[in-house]
Amino acid sequence: MNNTSLLIGTILIILFSWFFSIREKRYHGIARFFSFESIYILILMNYRIWFREPFSLHQIFSWIFLISSIYPGIAGYLLLQNRGKPDKHIERTTELVKSGIYKYIRHPLYCSLLLLGTGVMLKDPGIFQIILGIINALAIFLTARIEEKEMVIKFGQNYKEYMHETKMFIPFIL
DSSP: OOHHHHHHHHHHHHHHHHHHTGGGTOTHHHHHHHHHHHHHHHHHHHGGGTTSSTTSHHHHHHHHHHHHTHHHHHHHHHHHHHHSOOSSSGGGOSSOOOSGGGGTBSOHHHHHHHHHHHHHHTTSOOHHHHHHHHHHHHHHHHHHHHHHHHHHHHHTHHHHHHHHHSBSSSTTTO
């Protein structure tokens, strides 16, 4: 792993976390930092073997998770952008979005990060990669829980009802 790449990437992730949530006192960005960072480290560890043994079981599952991460990320982002009526960026939506993928799960962007991190981890599922995968999953869960408290403050009873109507990450399950 290249230390310069790790340092530059980490600085960029810190800046992103600061400018898009933490400085506005939206503290889910702190937990989300650990998700971004764990995924970034996994990519740095595994990019050289991305296509090695393409038909091995762990590679097949890796690709399933990676490809599955695309839809919730894109659909969630586009819905927030188009229906959330954001003030400058999607972190500052002014309308609660409850349609499309949001009809089934509250956190499609975090679902996407969970799938992405798992897919990257499965490229070379060693002990350190598995630990980073667990860190990513825990960080995503914590991020979602913190953000939900922020959304209850922002959208009130409407968001509380929405929480009872939907699952966090996986429709009908979790």
